[in-house]
Amino acid sequence: MNKMDVTPYDVKGIVDYDKLINEFGINKLTTKDIKRIEKIAGESHPYLRRGIFFAHRDINWILDEYEKGNKFFLYTGRGPSGHIQLGHISVWKFAKWLQDKFGAEMWFQFTDDEKYLFKNNLSMEEIQNWTHENMLDVIALGFDPKKTHFLIDTKHAGIMYPEAIKVAKKITFSTVKSSFGFTDSNNIGSIFYTAMQTVPVFLPNVLNKKNQPCLIPLAVDQDPHFRISRDVLEKLGHHKPGIIHAKFMSPLTGIDGKMSTSNPDIAIFTTDDAATVKKKINKYAFSGGKNTIEEHRKHGGNPDIDVSYQWLQYFEDDDAKLKKIHDDYKSGKLLSGELKAILIEKINTFLAEHQKKRASAEKLISKFIYS
């Protein structure tokens, strides 16, 4: 088993989320916190109930301000280097829910500079193509075009770089070295980059002459960027962002590490057709079932390590149905193949709808890009 190592540039080993909370200095999302979010939202969200969003920074300050009438805006992003897979979708679906329930503006950053600086096998042209493709997925999720603003780092460098140098001036190489595991062999653009990722935390306030808090829904590996910038932001006269952290959706092949797009067989992409989804899940989804039907009927399966069950937590909103699947699988009543079939059906239903919306997203892109 690999040692756990979680940075924006590498996730290794089985992730121990309690340990991560400790290491990152973030806070566990308590039942009380969740109740408070749900109360204001007027609705419960399965990703909160199920601990998929599990930690936070300053969520109570965000809600305090909201209740005082000072709305937060949302900020999240995407490094456009490949297809969108279901792990990305889960964070953004939740972000979309936050937009709907809290009437929040969303600033969505496409970090094309980051991908160019960190990936050796991608040209700027390919990255621009992925930026375009990935935008279609974000739009397909139904974000409000009037309240959603895409920032593309190279396209919006004119407004971002002048702010990024203010952040950069207050961060030393020592700091990024220890936070990201960089060495003297890192290229100087990759060293600078974290400053660009901090900018959307306060740029909307600069552009609109406001003073709103920023709430960032993100996968927990992105936290180190903001851990670095939180002190800096106050020195520059800006609020620290609030953050709500998601666990990683596990790869099809098992719960070790986060799902990556570099191996197409262990992830499901938003562009996969129904037959591909079926094939991938049947072939690769790690099973918590027993080796034979007889044994399975007798001893039952283990939903805690079964990827199909884990993934259903993202796609089956009905708690009672999910519990029945859990219990039936554990008792041996539900077989691994049957569990997979349920997941395949759920994902293909979601993707059919998503792909339909994605196909008509093209004409909306210009409404989403900030100008």
Next chain:
Amino acid sequence: MNKMDVTPYDVKGIVDYDKLINEFGINKLTTKDIKRIEKIAGESHPYLRRGIFFAHRDINWILDEYEKGNKFFLYTGRGPSGHIQLGHISVWKFAKWLQDKFGAEMWFQFTDDEKYLFKNNLSMEEIQNWTHENMLDVIALGFDPKKTHFLIDTKHAGIMYPEAIKVAKKITFSTVKSSFGFTDSNNIGSIFYTAMQTVPVFLPNVLNKKNQPCLIPLAVDQDPHFRISRDVLEKLGHHKPGIIHAKFMSPLTGIDGKMSTSNPDIAIFTTDDAATVKKKINKYAFSGGKNTIEEHRKHGGNPDIDVSYQWLQYFEDDDAKLKKIHDDYKSGKLLSGELKAILIEKINTFLAEHQKKRASAEKLISKFIYS
């Protein structure tokens, strides 16, 4: 005496230019090189004849291309952190001569980001103010508004940052560390900055879809930026720049180090009035004369260490007149006070004209800023 140390961020000790040629791996400007420049220009320039411009990179390639009909463009710049002093003016006067004689476009970079990132005592507002003030001086020198384009790093970040990351991707922290004497305590913006300084070497070609060579007239301390980027540029499909290097104009107080704007008494600014110029030179200009008039008449002065004589090399274009001053000073015929009086008159004549042009430069700024 301090050990010689020359980087864009520090110049210490008495500069040994032959040693610098060796250390930097640049080439001495030979008589043959100078003759060739003069032949094409159709005119000799005192700064070439007098060794003020003393070294180069690839000047013969620049001239080869020129003779083939492929004109070069010029690129130089200014870090806007204070008044312009005569040392800056000397490099730009020569650049202006190159523009006139070779019909060259000039791209003039104002590195406001650099000054913000490297100076702790200057706010961005102050730097913007210096940018404005310094532009007036550049315009006052008579650059052709149709052929001269100001790039201001923060203002033009929209076109510069996307190119800078291409440069940055190919430069490691190790490299900037050894070239500039940086440490892990450097801020991450300062580490990235050299990439921004490389961009104007090729940006005009990107913007205009051309493939012209770039010639950079600069003070020799700026060479390390381009030493780093020369290999990178070829990998990105761009030409390496040609460079022509100037010696430092010495401070009033003596020939140790380069003239700095941080001590106002050892430099003369373009905004100094005639009385201030007179006072500064009389009070501070290091003299190569003897202690008493009698001794001076008997043994003569030493023009090699006399700052007034050194400075006259920049302001007295007539070789015969300059030689007479040299010989008269060396023989003891010309006294230190008289030598200073000659310099004062020369500088005040130049500044009277410069200040007149500077006063009417304001309305031209928008013609010079690239858009």
